[in-house]
Amino acid sequence: MDHQVVAQLIRNDRQNIAEEVLRLQLEIMPEMAKRYSAYQMEKTIQDMKYHVQFLETALFADSPPLFINYLCWLKELLESMGVPLRDLSMSVVCLGKCLNARYPDIYHKTMDKIISEGLEHLNMAALPSETFLVEELPYSGLAVKYLELLLKGERFQASELIQDALKRGAPIKEIYLQVFQNTQYELGRLWQTGKINVAQEHYCTAASQFVMAELYPYIFRTANQGITVVAGCVGNELHEVGIRMIADFMELSGFNTYYVGANTPAESIIATLVAHKPSVLAISATMTFHVAEVAELIQKVRKSKECNDVIVMVGGYPFNIDKNLWETVGADCYARNAEEAVGVLLAMKSEVEN
Numbered sequence: 001m002d003h004q005v006v007a008q009l010i011r012n013d014r015q016n017i018a019e020e021v022l023r024l025q026l027e028i029m030p031e032m033a034k035r036y037s038a039y040q041m042e043k044t045i046q047d048m049k050y051h052v053q054f055l056e057t058a059l060f061a062d063s064p065p066l067f068i069n070y071l072c073w074l075k076e077l078l079e080s081m082g083v084p085l086r087d088l089s090m091s092v093v094c095l096g097k098c099l100n101a102r103y104p105d106i107y108h109k110t111m112d113k114i115i116s117e118g119l120e121h122l123n124m125a126a127l128p129s130e131t132f133l134v135e136e137l138p139y140s141g142l143a144v145k146y147l148e149l150l151l152k153g154e155r156f157q158a159s160e161l162i163q164d165a166l167k168r169g170a171p172i173k174e175i176y177l178q179v180f181q182n183t184q185y186e187l188g189r190l191w192q193t194g195k196i197n198v199a200q201e202h203y204c205t206a207a208s209q210f211v212m213a214e215l216y217p218y219i220f221r222t223a224n225q226g227i228t229v230v231a232g233c234v235g236n237e238l239h240e241v242g243i244r245m246i247a248d249f250m251e252l253s254g255f256n257t258y259y260v261g262a263n264t265p266a267e268s269i270i271a272t273l274v275a276h277k278p279s280v281l282a283i284s285a286t287m288t289f290h291v292a293e294v295a296e297l298i299q300k301v302r303k304s305k306e307c308n309d310v311i312v313m314v315g316g317y318p319f320n321i322d323k324n325l326w327e328t329v330g331a332d333c334y335a336r337n338a339e340e341a342v343g344v345l346l347a348m349k350s351e352v353e354n
Ligand code: B12
Pocket: 069, 070, 073, 180, 181, 184, 185, 187, 188, 189, 191, 192, 201, 202, 205, 236, 237, 238, 239, 240, 241, 242, 243, 245, 246, 282, 283, 284, 285, 286, 287, 288, 313, 314, 315, 316, 317, 320, 334, 335, 336, 337, 338, 339, 341
Protein backbone atom coordinates (compact mmCIF):
# COMPACT_ATOMS: atom_id res chain seq x y z
CA MET A 1 0.00 0.00 0.00
CA ASP A 2 1.50 3.31 -1.16
CA HIS A 3 0.51 5.25 1.94
CA GLN A 4 2.27 2.82 4.29
CA VAL A 5 5.38 2.65 2.10
CA VAL A 6 5.72 6.42 2.00
CA ALA A 7 5.01 6.66 5.74
CA GLN A 8 7.94 4.31 6.34
CA LEU A 9 10.20 6.30 3.99
CA ILE A 10 9.40 9.51 5.88
CA ARG A 11 9.87 7.78 9.22
CA ASN A 12 13.41 6.77 8.28
CA ASP A 13 14.27 10.33 7.36
CA ARG A 14 12.42 12.47 9.93
CA GLN A 15 15.26 14.67 11.14
CA ASN A 16 16.51 15.58 7.65
CA ILE A 17 12.99 16.37 6.47
CA ALA A 18 12.35 18.65 9.47
CA GLU A 19 15.58 20.56 8.86
CA GLU A 20 14.90 20.84 5.13
CA VAL A 21 11.37 22.18 5.73
CA LEU A 22 12.71 24.92 7.99
CA ARG A 23 15.43 25.80 5.46
CA LEU A 24 12.81 26.08 2.72
CA GLN A 25 10.55 28.21 4.90
CA LEU A 26 13.39 30.59 5.77
CA GLU A 27 14.14 30.93 2.07
CA ILE A 28 10.52 31.94 1.37
CA MET A 29 10.11 34.02 4.58
CA PRO A 30 13.62 35.36 5.36
CA GLU A 31 12.21 37.92 7.83
CA MET A 32 11.25 34.99 10.10
CA ALA A 33 14.88 34.74 11.20
CA LYS A 34 14.63 38.31 12.60
CA ARG A 35 11.20 37.85 14.19
CA TYR A 36 12.15 34.64 16.04
CA SER A 37 14.52 34.45 19.01
CA ALA A 38 17.07 31.61 19.16
CA TYR A 39 14.75 29.80 21.59
CA GLN A 40 11.76 30.18 19.24
CA MET A 41 13.86 28.88 16.35
CA GLU A 42 14.78 25.80 18.39
CA LYS A 43 11.09 25.26 19.19
CA THR A 44 10.26 25.66 15.50
CA ILE A 45 12.57 22.79 14.57
CA GLN A 46 10.80 20.69 17.22
CA ASP A 47 7.46 21.70 15.68
CA MET A 48 8.69 20.64 12.23
CA LYS A 49 9.54 17.22 13.67
CA TYR A 50 6.03 17.01 15.07
CA HIS A 51 4.58 17.99 11.65
CA VAL A 52 6.54 15.14 10.10
CA GLN A 53 5.56 12.64 12.79
CA PHE A 54 1.85 13.45 12.67
CA LEU A 55 1.81 13.42 8.86
CA GLU A 56 3.68 10.13 8.85
CA THR A 57 1.02 8.58 11.11
CA ALA A 58 -1.84 10.02 9.08
CA LEU A 59 -0.22 8.45 6.00
CA PHE A 60 0.39 5.15 7.78
CA ALA A 61 -3.29 4.95 8.72
CA ASP A 62 -4.51 6.67 5.54
CA SER A 63 -6.36 9.03 7.85
CA PRO A 64 -6.59 12.76 6.99
CA PRO A 65 -8.51 13.44 10.26
CA LEU A 66 -5.38 12.61 12.28
CA PHE A 67 -3.40 15.35 10.49
CA ILE A 68 -6.31 17.81 10.48
CA ASN A 69 -6.87 17.39 14.22
CA TYR A 70 -3.16 17.99 14.83
CA LEU A 71 -3.07 21.17 12.75
CA CYS A 72 -6.20 22.60 14.39
CA TRP A 73 -4.76 21.82 17.82
CA LEU A 74 -1.41 23.42 16.92
CA LYS A 75 -3.14 26.49 15.47
CA GLU A 76 -4.76 27.21 18.85
CA LEU A 77 -1.55 26.48 20.75
CA LEU A 78 0.57 28.78 18.56
CA GLU A 79 -2.10 31.48 18.62
CA SER A 80 -1.80 31.58 22.44
CA MET A 81 1.95 32.13 21.96
CA GLY A 82 1.44 34.96 19.47
CA VAL A 83 2.76 33.02 16.46
CA PRO A 84 0.97 34.20 13.27
CA LEU A 85 -1.14 31.63 11.41
CA ARG A 86 0.72 32.38 8.16
CA ASP A 87 3.92 30.94 9.68
CA LEU A 88 2.17 27.67 10.45
CA SER A 89 0.41 27.51 7.05
CA MET A 90 3.69 28.18 5.24
CA SER A 91 5.47 25.45 7.19
CA VAL A 92 2.85 22.95 6.04
CA VAL A 93 3.15 24.18 2.43
CA CYS A 94 6.95 23.74 2.70
CA LEU A 95 6.48 20.26 4.14
CA GLY A 96 4.49 19.32 1.03
CA LYS A 97 7.11 20.85 -1.28
CA CYS A 98 9.94 19.11 0.52
CA LEU A 99 8.28 15.69 0.41
CA ASN A 100 7.37 16.00 -3.28
CA ALA A 101 10.95 16.94 -4.11
CA ARG A 102 12.25 13.99 -2.10
CA TYR A 103 10.02 11.10 -3.14
CA PRO A 104 8.92 9.69 -6.53
CA ASP A 105 5.79 10.96 -8.33
CA ILE A 106 3.77 7.84 -7.49
CA TYR A 107 3.52 8.99 -3.86
CA HIS A 108 2.65 12.65 -4.55
CA LYS A 109 -1.11 12.17 -4.80
CA THR A 110 -1.27 10.26 -1.49
CA MET A 111 0.79 12.89 0.35
CA ASP A 112 -0.89 15.90 -1.31
CA LYS A 113 -4.35 14.64 -0.35
CA ILE A 114 -3.59 14.72 3.37
CA ILE A 115 -1.57 17.94 3.26
CA SER A 116 -4.17 19.85 1.25
CA GLU A 117 -7.03 18.70 3.51
CA GLY A 118 -4.94 19.82 6.48
CA LEU A 119 -4.29 23.25 4.95
CA GLU A 120 -7.95 23.67 4.07
CA HIS A 121 -8.99 23.15 7.71
CA LEU A 122 -6.14 25.27 9.00
CA ASN A 123 -7.39 28.24 7.03
CA MET A 124 -11.00 27.87 8.16
CA ALA A 125 -12.17 30.21 10.91
CA ALA A 126 -12.41 28.26 14.18
CA LEU A 127 -13.97 29.00 17.53
CA PRO A 128 -11.68 28.74 20.57
CA SER A 129 -11.97 25.37 22.31
CA GLU A 130 -14.57 25.35 25.06
CA THR A 131 -14.38 24.22 28.67
CA PHE A 132 -14.78 20.51 29.41
CA LEU A 133 -16.45 21.37 32.73
CA VAL A 134 -19.84 22.02 31.18
CA GLU A 135 -22.52 22.96 33.69
CA GLU A 136 -25.07 20.50 32.31
CA LEU A 137 -22.82 17.48 33.00
CA PRO A 138 -23.38 15.47 36.19
CA TYR A 139 -21.05 16.45 39.04
CA SER A 140 -19.77 19.47 37.09
CA GLY A 141 -19.99 21.62 40.27
CA LEU A 142 -17.78 19.09 42.05
CA ALA A 143 -15.32 19.03 39.12
CA VAL A 144 -15.09 22.84 39.07
CA LYS A 145 -14.42 23.02 42.84
CA TYR A 146 -11.91 20.17 42.64
CA LEU A 147 -9.93 21.85 39.87
CA GLU A 148 -10.04 25.22 41.66
CA LEU A 149 -8.49 23.61 44.75
CA LEU A 150 -5.78 21.86 42.72
CA LEU A 151 -4.90 25.08 40.89
CA LYS A 152 -4.56 26.79 44.29
CA GLY A 153 -2.14 24.03 45.34
CA GLU A 154 -4.62 22.59 47.89
CA ARG A 155 -4.33 18.89 47.10
CA PHE A 156 -5.34 17.68 50.58
CA GLN A 157 -8.53 19.77 50.49
CA ALA A 158 -9.17 18.43 46.98
CA SER A 159 -8.81 14.91 48.35
CA GLU A 160 -11.24 15.68 51.20
CA LEU A 161 -13.74 17.03 48.69
CA ILE A 162 -13.69 13.71 46.83
CA GLN A 163 -13.85 11.58 49.98
CA ASP A 164 -16.80 13.66 51.12
CA ALA A 165 -18.58 13.25 47.76
CA LEU A 166 -18.10 9.47 48.02
CA LYS A 167 -19.58 9.42 51.51
CA ARG A 168 -22.58 11.33 50.17
CA GLY A 169 -23.12 8.60 47.58
CA ALA A 170 -21.38 9.82 44.43
CA PRO A 171 -20.44 6.65 42.47
CA ILE A 172 -16.69 6.07 41.98
CA LYS A 173 -17.12 5.69 38.21
CA GLU A 174 -18.79 9.11 38.00
CA ILE A 175 -16.00 10.64 40.07
CA TYR A 176 -13.46 9.11 37.71
CA LEU A 177 -15.10 10.21 34.47
CA GLN A 178 -16.81 13.45 35.43
CA VAL A 179 -14.22 14.77 37.86
CA PHE A 180 -10.79 13.21 37.19
CA GLN A 181 -11.07 12.73 33.43
CA ASN A 182 -12.79 16.02 32.68
CA THR A 183 -10.45 18.05 34.90
CA GLN A 184 -7.48 16.39 33.14
CA TYR A 185 -8.95 17.40 29.77
CA GLU A 186 -9.57 20.89 31.10
CA LEU A 187 -5.95 21.13 32.29
CA GLY A 188 -4.85 20.27 28.74
CA ARG A 189 -7.10 22.99 27.33
CA LEU A 190 -5.83 25.56 29.86
CA TRP A 191 -2.22 24.70 28.96
CA GLN A 192 -2.93 24.77 25.21
CA THR A 193 -4.52 28.21 25.47
CA GLY A 194 -1.68 29.61 27.58
CA LYS A 195 -3.70 29.96 30.82
CA ILE A 196 -1.57 27.61 32.94
CA ASN A 197 2.03 26.50 32.69
CA VAL A 198 3.57 23.04 32.46
CA ALA A 199 4.40 22.96 36.19
CA GLN A 200 0.76 23.62 37.15
CA GLU A 201 -0.40 20.81 34.88
CA HIS A 202 2.24 18.46 36.36
CA TYR A 203 1.21 19.35 39.93
CA CYS A 204 -2.50 18.80 39.26
CA THR A 205 -1.94 15.51 37.42
CA ALA A 206 0.29 14.16 40.20
CA ALA A 207 -2.27 15.28 42.81
CA SER A 208 -5.11 13.54 40.96
CA GLN A 209 -3.10 10.33 40.76
CA PHE A 210 -2.64 10.59 44.53
CA VAL A 211 -6.38 11.18 45.09
CA MET A 212 -7.19 8.24 42.78
CA ALA A 213 -4.85 5.99 44.78
CA GLU A 214 -6.73 6.92 47.96
CA LEU A 215 -9.85 5.38 46.39
CA TYR A 216 -8.17 1.98 45.94
CA PRO A 217 -9.67 0.45 49.10
CA TYR A 218 -13.07 0.81 47.37
CA ILE A 219 -11.82 -0.41 43.97
CA PHE A 220 -9.90 -3.52 44.98
CA ARG A 221 -12.79 -4.86 47.09
CA THR A 222 -14.74 -6.12 44.11
CA ALA A 223 -15.28 -9.90 43.73
CA ASN A 224 -12.95 -11.37 41.13
CA GLN A 225 -14.36 -13.16 38.06
CA GLY A 226 -11.08 -14.88 37.25
CA ILE A 227 -10.48 -13.02 33.97
CA THR A 228 -7.15 -11.23 33.71
CA VAL A 229 -6.44 -8.02 31.79
CA VAL A 230 -2.92 -6.66 31.23
CA ALA A 231 -3.08 -2.89 30.76
CA GLY A 232 -0.36 -0.46 29.68
CA CYS A 233 0.97 2.05 27.18
CA VAL A 234 3.26 1.46 24.22
CA GLY A 235 6.92 2.50 24.44
CA ASN A 236 7.55 6.28 24.71
CA GLU A 237 3.95 6.98 25.63
CA LEU A 238 3.95 8.94 28.89
CA HIS A 239 0.21 9.54 29.31
CA GLU A 240 -0.78 6.89 31.84
CA VAL A 241 -3.92 8.23 33.53
CA GLY A 242 -6.28 6.99 30.79
CA ILE A 243 -5.04 3.39 30.86
CA ARG A 244 -4.97 3.45 34.65
CA MET A 245 -8.65 4.41 34.57
CA ILE A 246 -9.28 1.52 32.20
CA ALA A 247 -7.54 -0.87 34.62
CA ASP A 248 -9.43 0.55 37.62
CA PHE A 249 -12.82 0.25 35.87
CA MET A 250 -11.99 -3.34 34.90
CA GLU A 251 -11.02 -4.08 38.50
CA LEU A 252 -14.27 -2.48 39.72
CA SER A 253 -16.16 -4.75 37.31
CA GLY A 254 -14.56 -7.88 38.74
CA PHE A 255 -11.69 -8.43 36.29
CA ASN A 256 -8.24 -9.18 37.62
CA THR A 257 -5.80 -6.55 36.33
CA TYR A 258 -2.07 -6.33 35.84
CA TYR A 259 -1.38 -2.64 35.24
CA VAL A 260 2.03 -1.79 33.79
CA GLY A 261 1.49 1.93 33.16
CA ALA A 262 3.34 4.23 30.78
CA ASN A 263 6.18 3.70 28.36
CA THR A 264 6.38 -0.10 28.24
CA PRO A 265 8.64 -1.71 25.60
CA ALA A 266 6.96 -4.32 23.36
CA GLU A 267 9.28 -7.09 24.59
CA SER A 268 8.27 -6.44 28.22
CA ILE A 269 4.60 -6.46 27.31
CA ILE A 270 5.02 -9.79 25.55
CA ALA A 271 6.95 -11.22 28.50
CA THR A 272 4.09 -10.09 30.76
CA LEU A 273 1.54 -11.80 28.52
CA VAL A 274 3.54 -15.02 28.58
CA ALA A 275 3.96 -14.90 32.36
CA HIS A 276 0.42 -13.91 33.34
CA LYS A 277 -1.62 -15.47 30.50
CA PRO A 278 -4.32 -12.77 30.46
CA SER A 279 -7.46 -13.04 28.33
CA VAL A 280 -7.15 -9.39 27.32
CA LEU A 281 -4.36 -6.94 26.54
CA ALA A 282 -5.50 -3.30 26.85
CA ILE A 283 -3.14 -0.89 25.10
CA SER A 284 -3.24 2.88 25.20
CA ALA A 285 -1.70 5.57 23.00
CA THR A 286 -2.34 9.28 23.45
CA MET A 287 0.19 10.80 21.09
CA THR A 288 -0.88 10.12 17.50
CA PHE A 289 2.72 9.42 16.51
CA HIS A 290 2.68 6.29 18.70
CA VAL A 291 -0.03 4.63 16.60
CA ALA A 292 2.47 2.79 14.37
CA GLU A 293 4.08 1.42 17.52
CA VAL A 294 0.70 0.06 18.62
CA ALA A 295 0.40 -1.71 15.23
CA GLU A 296 3.93 -3.12 15.58
CA LEU A 297 3.23 -4.37 19.09
CA ILE A 298 0.03 -6.10 17.93
CA GLN A 299 1.94 -7.77 15.08
CA LYS A 300 4.55 -9.03 17.54
CA VAL A 301 1.83 -10.39 19.84
CA ARG A 302 0.12 -12.14 16.92
CA LYS A 303 3.41 -13.71 15.85
CA SER A 304 4.25 -15.03 19.30
CA LYS A 305 3.14 -18.66 19.70
CA GLU A 306 2.91 -18.22 23.47
CA CYS A 307 0.42 -15.35 23.57
CA ASN A 308 -1.20 -14.95 20.14
CA ASP A 309 -4.64 -15.90 21.48
CA VAL A 310 -4.94 -12.79 23.68
CA ILE A 311 -7.74 -10.34 22.82
CA VAL A 312 -6.21 -6.94 22.05
CA MET A 313 -8.20 -3.86 22.98
CA VAL A 314 -6.92 -0.37 22.13
CA GLY A 315 -7.91 3.18 22.94
CA GLY A 316 -6.77 6.74 23.61
CA TYR A 317 -6.77 10.15 21.91
CA PRO A 318 -6.03 9.17 18.24
CA PHE A 319 -8.48 6.26 18.39
CA ASN A 320 -11.17 8.72 19.45
CA ILE A 321 -10.41 10.97 16.45
CA ASP A 322 -10.53 8.22 13.82
CA LYS A 323 -13.09 5.59 14.76
CA ASN A 324 -11.65 3.03 12.28
CA LEU A 325 -8.10 3.31 13.54
CA TRP A 326 -8.40 0.29 15.87
CA GLU A 327 -8.98 -1.93 12.84
CA THR A 328 -6.08 -0.35 10.95
CA VAL A 329 -3.68 -1.26 13.78
CA GLY A 330 -5.01 -4.84 13.87
CA ALA A 331 -6.74 -4.74 17.27
CA ASP A 332 -9.77 -6.88 18.15
CA CYS A 333 -11.75 -4.08 19.74
CA TYR A 334 -11.74 -0.48 20.91
CA ALA A 335 -13.65 1.69 23.37
CA ARG A 336 -14.00 5.45 23.69
CA ASN A 337 -13.64 5.56 27.46
CA ALA A 338 -13.37 3.43 30.58
CA GLU A 339 -17.09 2.89 30.93
CA GLU A 340 -17.45 1.74 27.33
CA ALA A 341 -14.37 -0.47 27.68
CA VAL A 342 -16.06 -2.50 30.41
CA GLY A 343 -19.22 -2.71 28.27
CA VAL A 344 -17.24 -3.97 25.25
CA LEU A 345 -15.49 -6.67 27.30
CA LEU A 346 -18.69 -7.78 29.00
CA ALA A 347 -20.36 -8.03 25.58
CA MET A 348 -17.46 -10.26 24.47
CA LYS A 349 -17.57 -12.24 27.72
CA SER A 350 -17.88 -15.70 26.17
CA GLU A 351 -14.84 -15.02 23.96
CA VAL A 352 -12.94 -13.48 26.87
CA GLU A 353 -13.59 -16.51 29.10
CA ASN A 354 -12.23 -19.01 26.57
C1 B12 B 1 -1.29 15.08 31.94
C2 B12 B 1 -0.82 15.27 30.52
C3 B12 B 1 0.53 15.03 30.25
C4 B12 B 1 1.51 14.44 31.25
C5 B12 B 1 1.17 12.94 31.47
C6 B12 B 1 1.59 12.49 32.87
C7 B12 B 1 1.03 11.17 33.25
N1 B12 B 1 1.57 10.69 34.34
O1 B12 B 1 0.15 10.57 32.62
C8 B12 B 1 2.89 14.71 30.58
C9 B12 B 1 3.48 15.95 31.19
C10 B12 B 1 3.91 13.58 30.66
C11 B12 B 1 2.48 15.03 29.15
C12 B12 B 1 3.40 15.09 28.13
C13 B12 B 1 3.07 15.47 26.83
N2 B12 B 1 1.89 15.93 26.40
CO1 B12 B 1 0.25 15.76 27.41
N3 B12 B 1 -1.35 15.91 28.30
C14 B12 B 1 -1.74 15.66 29.52
C15 B12 B 1 -3.23 15.97 29.68
C16 B12 B 1 -3.38 17.35 30.30
C17 B12 B 1 -4.05 14.99 30.48
C18 B12 B 1 -3.94 13.52 30.05
C19 B12 B 1 -4.88 12.74 30.92
O2 B12 B 1 -4.54 12.46 32.05
N4 B12 B 1 -6.14 12.50 30.47
C20 B12 B 1 -7.20 11.89 31.26
C21 B12 B 1 -7.50 10.48 30.79
C22 B12 B 1 -8.45 9.83 31.74
O3 B12 B 1 -8.11 10.60 29.51
P1 B12 B 1 -7.64 9.75 28.24
O4 B12 B 1 -6.18 9.59 28.25
O5 B12 B 1 -8.32 10.32 27.07
O6 B12 B 1 -8.24 8.29 28.53
C23 B12 B 1 -9.60 7.90 28.32
C24 B12 B 1 -9.91 7.53 26.86
O7 B12 B 1 -9.08 8.10 25.90
C25 B12 B 1 -9.86 6.05 26.83
N5 B12 B 1 -8.58 5.34 26.70
C26 B12 B 1 -7.32 5.72 26.91
N6 B12 B 1 -6.48 4.72 26.77
C27 B12 B 1 -7.21 3.62 26.48
C28 B12 B 1 -6.85 2.29 26.25
C29 B12 B 1 -7.85 1.35 25.98
C30 B12 B 1 -7.48 -0.09 25.78
C31 B12 B 1 -9.20 1.76 25.88
C32 B12 B 1 -10.24 0.77 25.57
C33 B12 B 1 -9.56 3.10 26.09
C34 B12 B 1 -8.56 4.01 26.42
O8 B12 B 1 -10.37 5.73 28.13
C35 B12 B 1 -9.74 6.59 29.08
C36 B12 B 1 -10.55 6.66 30.34
O9 B12 B 1 -11.91 7.00 30.10
C37 B12 B 1 -3.70 15.91 28.19
C38 B12 B 1 -5.00 16.61 27.88
C39 B12 B 1 -6.02 15.63 27.31
N7 B12 B 1 -6.96 16.13 26.55
O10 B12 B 1 -5.97 14.44 27.52
C40 B12 B 1 -2.46 16.47 27.49
C41 B12 B 1 -2.21 16.17 26.01
C42 B12 B 1 -2.63 14.77 25.66
N8 B12 B 1 -0.76 16.31 25.90
C43 B12 B 1 -0.39 16.89 24.83
C44 B12 B 1 0.97 17.11 24.45
C45 B12 B 1 1.21 17.94 23.20
C46 B12 B 1 2.02 16.55 25.19
C47 B12 B 1 3.52 16.64 24.86
C48 B12 B 1 3.89 16.45 23.38
C49 B12 B 1 4.00 18.00 25.39
C50 B12 B 1 5.45 18.30 25.10
N9 B12 B 1 5.66 19.26 24.25
O11 B12 B 1 6.30 17.68 25.63
C51 B12 B 1 4.12 15.51 25.75
C52 B12 B 1 4.22 14.13 25.05
C53 B12 B 1 4.72 13.06 25.97
C54 B12 B 1 4.74 11.66 25.40
N10 B12 B 1 5.81 11.31 24.69
O12 B12 B 1 3.86 10.86 25.62
C55 B12 B 1 -1.57 17.31 23.96
C56 B12 B 1 -1.74 16.39 22.75
C57 B12 B 1 -2.27 17.16 21.57
C58 B12 B 1 -2.35 16.36 20.33
N11 B12 B 1 -2.87 17.00 19.32
O13 B12 B 1 -1.96 15.24 20.23
C59 B12 B 1 -2.76 17.26 24.99
C60 B12 B 1 -4.13 16.91 24.40
C61 B12 B 1 -2.84 18.66 25.70
C62 B12 B 1 -3.44 19.76 24.86
N12 B12 B 1 -4.73 20.03 24.95
O14 B12 B 1 -2.72 20.39 24.12
N13 B12 B 1 1.15 15.28 29.05
